[in-house]
Amino acid sequence: MPKIRILIGDHRGVVRAGLKLLIDNEPDMEVVAEAEDGIAAVKLAGRLKPDIALVDLSMPRMRGLQVIDQILQLSPHSRVVIFTAYEDPVYVAPALAAGAVAYLVKSIAASDFLSAIRAVHTGATLIYLDAAHGGVRRVVEAAQSSRTANPAGRARLSSREREVLAMVARGFTHREIARKLGIEPKTVETYRSRLGQKLRIHTRAELVRFAIDMGLLATG
Numbered sequence: 001m002p003k004i005r006i007l008i009g010d011h012r013g014v015v016r017a018g019l020k021l022l023i024d025n026e027p028d029m030e031v032v033a034e035a036e037d038g039i040a041a042v043k044l045a046g047r048l049k050p051d052i053a054l055v056d057l058s059m060p061r062m063r064g065l066q067v068i069d070q071i072l073q074l075s076p077h078s079r080v081v082i083f084t085a086y087e088d089p090v091y092v093a094p095a096l097a098a099g100a101v102a103y104l105v106k107s108i109a110a111s112d113f114l115s116a117i118r119a120v121h122t123g124a125t126l127i128y129l130d131a132a133h134g135g136v137r138r139v140v141e142a143a144q145s146s147r148t149a150n151p152a153g154r155a156r157l158s159s160r161e162r163e164v165l166a167m168v169a170r171g172f173t174h175r176e177i178a179r180k181l182g183i184e185p186k187t188v189e190t191y192r193s194r195l196g197q198k199l200r201i202h203t204r205a206e207l208v209r210f211a212i213d214m215g216l217l218a219t220g
Contacts, residue, residue: 004029004121007050009041009067010083011059015106019054019083022110029117038062046074051121055100057084057091063215068098079120088171089129094209102126156198162216164191168204169211 006023008016008031020031032048035041037060045053053071057064068080081102082095092103102120104113108128116126157165160181167177174188181188196202199210 001028003027004117005032005048005051006030006117007033007035007041007045007048007053007078009035009038009053009055009059011036011056015056022114023117026114029114036060038064038067041067042070042074045071045078049075050078052117053078053080054083054117055080057082057086057095057212058215063212065094065098065209065212068095068100072099081117081120087129089127090171090205090208091212092127092129093205094212096125097209102128104128157195161191161195161198162214164188165195165207165211165214166216168192168195169208169216 006029008019008023010016010019013036016034016036020034023029023031032050033044035044039061041053041055041059042062044050053075055064055067055071059067062070064082064084068082071078071080079102080100081104082100083104083106084091085106087105087107095103102116102125104116104126105128108116112128116128119126163181164177167180172180174185174192177188178185195207199207201207201210
């Protein structure tokens with residue numbers, strides 16, 4: 001039986017090395033390529049047509065959501081799996097809306113990870129989070145509305161607005177953001193309101209997708 005052919009896309013070499021060791025020790029799967037940035041992942045996927053593309057949500061040169069879209073254009077039969085440090089369920093909807101079939105957090109146990117890869121290869125759609133399933137469902141239902149962000153707003157954001165946007169997307173409260181930036185909580189509320197007006201988006205799920213698209217969540 002042919003092995004499950006897997007492409008690993010992650011900007012951390014130690015993560016790639018660990019995944020490769022884990023995967024290559026299995027008799028039914030193998031790593032066919034590694035990529036340290038989004039552009040490389042897309043090029044390798046287009047050339048090798050892997051069964052599964054394991055992609056970090058945030059990588060240099062091309063972000064995870066763009067990587068998903070580009071991989072599926074070049075290799076439509078590949079199954080894209082997001083493998084990320086982001087455990088907040090609000091990140092799930094943008095990934096699934098972009099075309100990913102699974103969302104796995106990096107805290108997953110090795111045995112669960114391998115089981116997930118096999119399940120995805122047979123057609124399953126999986127979400128592995130340390131979160132209640134109800135919360136995940138609510139986020140997934142918001143996937144389509146998260147695509148309505150106003151792209152023209154990107155160029156109009158100030159550096160401080162970008163900072164606030166990134167922190168809101170990561171789940172910080174207004175008080176926490178104020179403390180980190182050295183401003184008043186009311187000022188944070190003003191920035192948050194201004195972001196909603198400029199971008200014409202108001203839910204956190206929409207803000208998260210926009211922040212990912214802008215490359216503001218590059219530490220996952």
